[in-house]
Amino acid sequence: MRALSFAVLAVLLAGTLNAQAVKTASARPPLAPLRYVELPLGAIKPQGWLRTQLEVMRDGTTGHLDEYYWKLKNDNGWLGGKGDGWEETPYWLDGAVPLAHLIDDKPLTDKVQRYIDWSISSQRKSGYFGPVTKTERDGKPMTACDQGEDWWPRMVMLKVMQQHYQATGDKRVIPFMTKYLRYQYDNLKTCPLGKWSEWSTARGGDNLMSVYWLYNQTGETFLLELGKLISQQTTPWTQYFGGRNWVMQAAAQQNGTAWMDRHAVNVGMGLKLPAVQYLGNRDPKLLQTLKTGWNDLMLLHGLPHGMFSGDEDLHGNDPTQGIELCAIVETMFSLEQAISITGDPAYMDALERMTFNAMPTQTTDDYNNRQYFQVANQVEVSRGVFDFSLPFDRGMNNVFGPYAGYTCCTVNMHQGWTKFSTHLWYSTGTGLAALTYAPNTLTTKLPGGSTVTIREETGYPFTDQIQFTIDVPRAVAFPLDLRIPGWCKLASLLLNGKPLRTDKGGQIITLQRTWQPGDILTLQLPMTVTTSNWAKNSRSVERGPLVYALHVPAATSTHELKEEGTYVELKPKGDWNFGLPQSLVKDPVANTTVTLKNPAGFVWNAGNAPVVITTRGRKIPGWKATNGVAHQPVSARDGFYKGEVSDKEETLTLIPYGCSKLRIVAFPVVR
Incomplete structure (x- = not known):
């Protein structure tokens, strides 16, 4: 050497x-x-x-x-x-x-x-x-x-x-x-x-x-x-994603046969393969294969927070299934590569959804502890087997700790936020593209040699306005691509305070113009409260790119295990077994109240949540946790839970999923 x-x-x-x-x-x-x-x-x-x-x-x-x-x-x-x-x-x-x-x-x-x-x-x-x-x-x-x-x-x-x-x-x-x-x-x-x-x-x-x-x-x-x-x-991920039998078999099997082909982290990494192979042979069928595979994954294994299940195997779409932190950050990176290669805005929407929902909840405020597996409807964080296909001998996969479960996530979680930050902007060859949104400052050189600085000021994903201030030494022409998210019905653009254009969601728009020093471009993405349908006819409440969960106060206790060091358990201090009323599903805006505050400092906990949604719900007495797992009540095909429901309506406080630790995000619907 x-x-x-x-x-x-x-x-x-x-x-x-x-x-x-x-x-x-x-x-x-x-x-x-x-x-x-x-x-x-x-x-x-x-x-x-x-x-x-x-x-x-x-x-x-x-x-x-x-x-x-x-x-x-x-x-x-x-x-x-x-x-x-x-x-x-x-x-x-x-x-x-x-x-x-x-x-x-x-x-x-x-x-x-x-x-x-x-x-x-x-x-x-x-x-x-x-x-x-x-x-x-x-x-x-x-x-x-x-x-x-x-x-x-x-x-x-x-x-x-x-x-x-x-x-x-x-x-x-x-x-x-x-x-x-x-x-x-x-x-x-x-x-x-x-x-x-x-x-x-x-x-x-x-x-x-x-x-x-x-x-x-x-x-x-x-x-x-x-x-x-x-x-x-x-591993022939491209064949798996395009052939489709693999993803269906993965929904049914958690045995030892070919388990590496169902391992959620491997799947997350494998997602990039069809797109990267496309670079080598230019066959557009490969890009369609990626789209097919992604859609199938989310259909059969997708959860409200934007990730597919994997504890460690792919494990279906029940909200009691877990997801490994490593799988989230690796899937994010694969989507960032797919965005670069395909330019498909669907992957940009998917990237934001898992980044702003699934990822933040799985680490503590000081970034010193993490869960190996999180659960969507998580009413308890404790040692146990839960519904995981990999329970781990010491039952440590659900608790928060620096080393709990397997330590791959202790070392691999660090790429999530950092690589998301490095992929907020891309070059188009002739100009620039803002494809996912968060506050930042970009400084780079344009193909003609001019230096441009763009300040992106926003409280997104909590607030609905993004302001770009363009700092160039002199007037310079270049195209600027902007993504209009798929969840946005109609976006508005203003230039220096004056209306410029409106555009429907789910597309990339290009502004080809000569930019003047100090130009201010304002992108308005109106966020309204909606609901989405998930496993067993459950419903989740959404607003913009964020999914909202019932805030369940927790009692925290710290323990120590010789083999794995200290760890933290959380037990619920309040009720969580609520159903959402039919009226909210029919008219989410009229039946919710949204309260906003400035998203400054650290935002990913219940106390600092920049958005709170209040609504009404009714308790389901028979919905109880078994060994820490809140198994989803079954609703009929008409969408309603048929069992006993309390007559009393109670106020429910919903916070962004990423700000929660104990929560319900997939609710039964009651009449």
């Missing part, structure tokens, strides 16, 4: 580059062009509540996990030691690296730089890189690929290197990745993806994504052949 002195010098030189000037290639023939191109990491700076969320992560586990989590702290293999040499350190870096650059945090940047420097310096003459192998620990050099180790953690580290390159322009990254991928090309036939673990087979789409990214940078033709090899050796 090489000494670090040259590596450190290279980083210092790279640090003098303007990060926004790093070239981001759209497509190099014969690859298909991207519909939208990622902007360099650092071009987007989160503001408002989103900035607060990232600062909480910096002060919590994302910024400090390596200081106390033993797998990262003790003799780390990704720093040359004998400790963690598999996925956990790369997973953490996959969120910590973008966080450091999103908020320009030098201590965190310096911290993650050590791992990047070591990984680059670890590259052997063959091109292989990473922790010292068993052969090398025995004092022998690697002379064949079978003396290496699992491909999978190196797939994650390639993603880390891409982000580091986008942020810094580090000139070591491209030759480093090229040399490694040539090693992979030379050895995949002898040491295929599945040689060491099924994880590499299931997650080959991430590997393929990095291959095509590098090809767009270099044009090295061997990369196209490598892409074919990886596609052949990866």
